[in-house]
Amino acid sequence: MTVNTIASESVRIPARTARTSPLTIARIAGILYLVITIAAIVAHFYVPSTLIVPDDAAATASNITASETLFRFGGIGAEFVVLLSEIVLTVLLYVLLKPVSRTLSLVAAVPRLIMTTIHGINLLNYFFVLLLLTDSSYTAAFDADQQQALVSLFLDAHHYGFAIGIAFLILHVFVLGYLIYKSGYIPRVLGILFLLAGLGYLIDSVGILLLTNYETPGIVAFLIATAEIAFPLWLLVKGVDTERWAARAAETAS
Template sequence: MTNHNNEASPLYYSRVAGLGLLLMAILAMFSNFSVFNGLIISDDAATTANNIISNEILFRCGFISFVIVLILDVLLAWALYVLLKPVNKNLAILAAWFRLVYTAIFGIALHNFLNVLQLLSGTEYLTVFTTDQLQAQVMLLIDAFNNGWIIGLVFFGFHLFVVGYLIIKSGGYIPRMIGFFLVIASAGYLIDSFAHFLLPNYTDYKTIFLLVVAVPGVIGELSLAFWLLIKGVKVQQRR
């Protein structure tokens, strides 16, 4: 009975990781594209504040979706560690820590959105700030969130690199092509993050950097998710 459970456990972890990746993708897309990108206008503080006030429930739903993503990040770090430790335990731990550090930084950055809601829903702030000042404070908080997320994505990029490397070295029980895509995606995240820090005119090239991140990232992470859900039994066979 014990042997049967031991054999089944890698399959269980592969399902957890695959399902976690898919749920994260769905929730992150909802928060990013349906909520925040639709409500936040980077160069228009007044419109942004009015959008959030008019769509407060939607904004709160986007925030909650990001919180769920944080929880899934922790579960995914754990599941990937279990799956990849037979390849190299030390590197699997390193990959997990990179993701956990990213999650912690992202969580700290996310609290800025709570402050945005507090500012816009608290009438007491109207006695302290003018409308323009209040709107400027909101944009500062949103920028603080974005800057924190960018710093976190540096650690996420290194996480993807280590995971991709371990998959490449896994002997084929997870397809090496997925590992190559993850390594390329890691380079995209790192290039984009450092470009934010180094290029004063980053916005002029924003679309290009978005493609550099999105294309290999979507292919690599979704390929891994579907493979773990559909073909994860191969991990079981290797074990």
């Protein structure tokens, strides 16, 4: 093999990688989105609805004590799956959208990582609940009413800690929607859906954190769910237009 042949091969290999790499990234991102969705349904909906009884601290404490395994693996374990998947997904979205704007793609990535960090710290509240209910040094230190009140306090703290993390996601969703809309290699309608979802997250965060007796309106939940479902499905089924992605990447690099 001559030097010229080797050089020619070295030129073709990166070109082939450039065409296939964004499609692979899109597929993996779509899979991670679905993993996050499934694990989040378990951690944020199934476990709380099964174990937490609104306005009944005694029943809630009893349920968690009786279903400790569900609380550990469904509440804490599933949340760890979400958090680890979020880190990888954030990096993949940054790479996928970097050809549109490296700066804005970074702006989109940072608040999502901040959200993930807050949610990771927020899991301490669940561990405090377990300590209060299962560790003899704590169960002996508090009477039943005190123990149940503290359990309710830490569960409420977990609820609001999660909402604080989502507040940082608002910036990510708005910038993500803009990047998708401007990309040219992902349908613009998906960008519009994310801009609407960002509005939904904003309304929800303000309602939960600043208003009393707030309940998420159906239209808000619909806007958020539509974007968060449509985008990963598109990534899995269609991916991205690799030629346009490569063209945008070349423009950014030049």
